[in-house]
Amino acid sequence: MSKGIIQLLPEVVANQIAAGEVIQRPASVVKELLENSIDAGADKIRLNIKDAGKTLIQIIDNGSGMNDSDAKACFLRHATSKITSADDLFSISTKGFRGEALASIASIAHVQLKTKMEENEMGTEVEMEGGKVIASQACQSSKGTQISVKNLFYNVPARRKFLKSDSIENRHILDEFIRVALIHPEISLVLTLNDKEEYHLTKGNFKQRIIALFGKNYNDKLVPVEETTDIVHIQGFILKPEYSKKTRGEQFFFANKRFIKHAYLHHAISDSFADLIPDNSFPSYFIEILVNPANIDVNIHPTKTEIKFLDEKSIYAILKATIKKSLNQYSVAPTLDFNRETSFDTPLKKGEPIKIPEIKINREYNPFSKPSVSGNDSSVWEKSSLSGYKKSENKGAQPWEKLYDSEVSKTSSDYTNSIFEKDAKQESVFSNEENNHTPSFFKQIKLQYILSENSKGLILIDQKRAHERVLFEHFLNELAKQDKKPQIQQLLFPETIELNSIENTLIEAMLPDLLNLGFDISLFGKNTYVINGIPSEFQQVNPKVILEELLEDYQFQKDKSKLNPHEILAKNLAKNMAIKYGQELQKEEMQTLYEQLFLCSAPLLSPSGYPTILQLSYSDLEKRFQ
Ligand code: ADP
Numbered sequence: 210m211s212k213g214i215i216q217l218l219p220e221v222v223a224n225q226i227a228a229g230e231v232i233q234r235p236a237s238v239v240k241e242l243l244e245n246s247i248d249a250g251a252d253k254i255r256l257n258i259k260d261a262g263k264t265l266i267q268i269i270d271n272g273s274g275m276n277d278s279d280a281k282a283c284f285l286r287h288a289t290s291k292i293t294s295a296d297d298l299f300s301i302s303t304k305g306f307r308g309e310a311l312a313s314i315a316s317i318a319h320v321q322l323k324t325k326m327e328e329n330e331m332g333t334e335v336e337m338e339g340g341k342v343i344a345s346q347a348c349q350s351s352k353g354t355q356i357s358v359k360n361l362f363y364n365v366p367a368r369r370k371f372l373k374s375d376s377i378e379n380r381h382i383l384d385e386f387i388r389v390a391l392i393h394p395e396i397s398l399v400l401t402l403n404d405k406e407e408y409h410l411t412k413g414n415f416k417q418r419i420i421a422l423f424g425k426n427y428n429d430k431l432v433p434v435e436e437t438t439d440i441v442h443i444q445g446f447i448l449k450p451e452y453s454k455k456t457r458g459e460q461f462f463f464a465n466k467r468f469i470k471h472a473y474l475h476h477a478i479s480d481s482f483a484d485l486i487p488d489n490s491f492p493s494y495f496i497e498i499l500v501n502p503a504n505i506d507v508n509i510h511p512t513k514t515e516i517k518f519l520d521e522k523s524i525y526a527i528l529k530a531t532i533k534k535s536l537n538q539y540s541v542a543p544t545l546d547f548n549r550e551t552s553f554d555t556p557l558k559k560g561e562p563i564k565i566p567e568i569k570i571n572r573e574y575n576p577f578s579k580p581s582v583s584g585n586d587s588s589v590w591e592k593s594s595l596s597g598y599k600k601s602e603n604k605g606a607q608p609w610e611k612l613y614d615s616e617v618s619k620t621s622s623d624y625t626n627s628i629f630e631k632d633a634k635q636e637s638v639f640s641n642e643e644n645n646h647t648p649s650f651f652k653q654i655k656l657q658y659i660l661s662e663n664s665k666g667l668i669l670i671d672q673k674r675a676h677e678r679v680l681f682e683h684f685l686n687e688l689a690k691q692d693k694k695p696q697i698q699q700l701l702f703p704e705t706i707e708l709n710s711i712e713n714t715l716i717e718a719m720l721p722d723l724l725n726l727g728f729d730i731s732l733f734g735k736n737t738y739v740i741n742g743i744p745s746e747f748q749q750v751n752p753k754v755i756l757e758e759l760l761e762d763y764q765f766q767k768d769k770s771k772l773n774p775h776e777i778l779a780k781n782l783a784k785n786m787a788i789k790y791g792q793e794l795q796k797e798e799m800q801t802l803y804e805q806l807f808l809c810s811a812p813l814l815s816p817s818g819y820p821t822i823l824q825l826s827y828s829d830l831e832k833r834f835q
């Protein structure tokens with residue numbers, strides 16, 4: 210009978226193999242040690258790094274410490290104080306729970322541990338080599354734990370060889386440090402690299418911690434985010450869209466105090482920014498969510514930054530709505546009362562559909578009308594040619610019509626669903642103070658900007674970008690309407706347009722939306738389309754040019770997934786239809802643009818993400834004259 214060939218791996222070898230998964234580089238040790246100190250309740254942690262962690266990674270904390278027997282046991286595989294049964298897995302609130310880290314580290318480095326519990330007179334000192342205790346003794350020590358990890362991978366040359374340059378390994382260490390530091394502003398943290406103090410972080414709140422890590426100038430860049438529902442609590446900060454970066458900026462997402470990467474939820478955030486930032490830039494955010502640990506799938510490797518939520522779809526929807534709300538709240542647009550936001554104040558019952566917070570802005574606010582005017586009086590507002598409504602009783606409206614080359618359609622029953630139209634409730638979004646504040650002047654400057662004022666100071670509006678924003682939201686609303694009958698202006702001389710094969714597939718995909726907007730386009734022959742009609746709003750435009758530009762831009766932007774097809778279409782139409790620089794505007798035109806801009810849900814940025822408004826407050830003005 211032949212001898213069985215299966216044998217159990219020696220403990221040390223098993224630990225080394227486990228170490229390969231848990232510890233890839235010095236930064237992984239940093240992460241594990243920091244997490245252990247936090248789990249031990251420390252509120253002061255010092256981390257000393259030498260030679261990018263290749264020579265020394267030392268952590269000193271003031272946490273609970275360990276007693277004599279735990280000081281030795283902690284290096285055993287599956288030694289953990291954090292769970293005792295499989296049931297505990299569903300309520301984990303600590304960072305570690307597998308009891309793998311210290312065993313792994315001790316199997317591939319020289320480790321010294323010094324630890325003392327408050328109630329004990331003496332502490333314990335343990336020295337490990339190759340996963341074995343080589344010395345242990347009682348020692349003098351203050352409360353807490355000190356661990357020194359020396360000569361990482363000394364016995365795994367293949368691993369050591371794969372370590373990168375000190376600057377790269379330091380970068381990884383800093384990344385881990387920052388992730389932990391960000392989400393634990395209640396802990397003071399010091400980091401030294403080769404005896405030089407890199408960070409000295411005092412206790413504070415989340416915002417103060419972000420500023421301490423990323424610089425004072427973040428103070429003005431951050432916009433708070435907060436929402437509480439039955440299934441998730443969201444809080445944190447986003448960077449104002451104009452500070453988005455060309456490279457992936459600071460994108461920090463934490464779940465239950467743990468840094469995670471989550472492509473799906475990241476999408477919820479980046480999508481909220483989509484029409485506010487240029488196509489090739491990335492938003493920055495520091496978002497933390499808290500969910501019941503029971504709603505997280507724990508069956509995922511603890512050192513991996515992935516995580517699975519049981520209710521991802523709802524969290525996605527809530528997150529996106531919350532970010533959008535914040536984006537719309539921060540503002541130099543003081544005329545909007547953003548506090549009218551609905552909140553999740555009604556607790557959710559299980560199985561009830563999630564209520565998404567919406568931005569409620571009264572697009573029907575009529576700056577001309579007295580509060581007593583009935584909202585259903587349709588004679589007050591009429592659809593202007595392109596972008597909204599003008600006041601028909603204003604007899605001096607010709608310049609406005611010129612602006613949009615319009616013919617006012619007086620019986621626009623097709624537009625009764627338009628959210629630009631007023632509804633019965635004539636609630637003003639303007640606070641009372643602002644309500645009384647109609648700008649007293651509009652002055653066009655360089656045929657490019659509109660100088661005006663609001664209650665806070667002077668404002669400069671970029672005429673083209675502002676109009677793009679107004680049109681963009683208008684088109685989006687039009688596109689969102691199902692089953693509406695578009696108003697088509699039939700062309701006297703239909704235009705044909707020849708397309709290449711790429712454009713051909715594009716237009717096929719866009720056709721339903723184009724028809725919905727009022728483009729009457731049909732296939733004429735192979736790769737040739739005929740344009741019979743265009744939306745009645747687009748009067749003095751060359752339909753062929755519009756369509757060609759649309760296709761070109763569309764093609765260019767299609768691959769960038771940040772915008773959905775409606776947004777791309779609306780954005781390009783807005784770009785092509787907006788008033789240009791160099792176009793002279795009458796006072797009424799400027800005033801209408803001003804009003805319509807502030808009725809937008811995101812008035813401060815053009816659809817491409819550039820500022821539409823600059824504000825100079827009166828207090829700033831006074832300061833500058835001092
Ligand atoms: P885990 O964190 O998954 O429990 P580790 O191997 O990281 O496993 O740590 C093993 C145990 O050692 C922990 O459960 C904890 O009881 C103890 N321990 C580790 N580091 C510290 C520390 N800094 N202070 C107090 N106890 C610690």
Ligand code: MG
Nearest residue numbers: 241245305310
């Ligand atoms: Mg641990």
